[in-house]
Amino acid sequence: MGSVPSAWAAPPTPATAAPSPTGPVGELHRQEIVLLHLPIDRLALRTLPIWDLKTQQLREPRSAEGMDDSTPVLVLHLWATWCIPCKEDFPIWRELGPRLAEQHRGRVRVFYVAMQNKSDDMAEFINQLQGGFPGLRLYLDRDERLARSISKGLENRELPLPLTLWLDPQRVIRQALIGSISNRRNEVIDSTARLMRLVRHLEEH
Numbered sequence: 001m002g003s004v005p006s007a008w009a010a011p012p013t014p015a016t017a018a019p020s021p022t023g024p025v026g027e028l029h030r031q032e033i034v035l036l037h038l039p040i041d042r043l044a045l046r047t048l049p050i051w052d053l054k055t056q057q058l059r060e061p062r063s064a065e066g067m068d069d070s071t072p073v074l075v076l077h078l079w080a081t082w083c084i085p086c087k088e089d090f091p092i093w094r095e096l097g098p099r100l101a102e103q104h105r106g107r108v109r110v111f112y113v114a115m116q117n118k119s120d121d122m123a124e125f126i127n128q129l130q131g132g133f134p135g136l137r138l139y140l141d142r143d144e145r146l147a148r149s150i151s152k153g154l155e156n157r158e159l160p161l162p163l164t165l166w167l168d169p170q171r172v173i174r175q176a177l178i179g180s181i182s183n184r185r186n187e188v189i190d191s192t193a194r195l196m197r198l199v200r201h202l203e204e205h
Contacts, residue, residue, distance in 0.1 A: 028178045031154055035165070035176040038153040042068045042171050044145035048113065051138040056123045056139060065137060067111045072199045073098065074167040075110040075192065077134075078150075078159065081125045082116075085180040086162045092181055093134035100192050107199075108192055113139040115147055115159055164188065166195050174198075 019132060045068035050061050077093060079086035097110040112135045114122070119140055126133060141147055145160055153173070166175035173192045177184060 009066075018072065023159045028160065029172060031160060032176040032178055035150070035153045035173050038150065038173045040165075040167060040171045040173065041145060041149040045151055045171065048139040048146065049142050051114070051119060051122050051126075051140055053126065053133065053136070053138060056126065058119045058122075058142070061139075067109070067139065068171060071105070071107060071109045073108045073192065073195050074171070075108060076165045076167065077110060077112050078115050078161060078163040078165070079112065080114055080116050080161055081121055083161045087129075089180055089182060090129065090132055090134050092185065096181075096185065096188060097134050100189070104192070104196050108196060110135065111137070111139060113141055113146065114153065115141050115161060117142050117144055163187065166191055 046061075046066040048061065048067065049058050050065060051058050079089075084097070085189050093110070093112070099110050100110060112133075115153060117140075122138075122140070126138075150163075150165075150173075153160060160178045162178075162180065164177040164181065168174050174195055177187065177191070181188055
């Protein structure tokens, strides 16, 4: 993986005040902080298999479906079928995902990745949503390469879900949000806008 430009040395400033450093909330905030500057395996992003929402089968991504493309900012929303808050957040992402893409003229894309290596219950889970899945494509971390890439920043702990990550053009994590976004919608919007401003600044200079 190539070196990260020095201009990316400072992560975006959190949109909200830092929670107390003690207790469960403080621990989640600490985990969010330690994920910053972590490079993500680009090959893992390109090769994630897709659960086809139409055929309800798992398949390899086609040429235009890999998520590591020319889009400057990627937002990864990581979830699992057994994660109740993940399912509850899907209606929010149905509104926020297209809104972010439109607001930033396609230079931001949101991807949804199921962090599980089995697809046995995926068809039943998607059918229960009755068309409520937020994205056009559903990626599956079948071989756990993406999970291993991210868990390096968490001292190889199990990934907390739901987890939302903002990746810069070098595919380095510049913002992380653990847990439901139900009360953090503005933080999602502000974090995306802040990273895009930094991208434009670097492009102009």
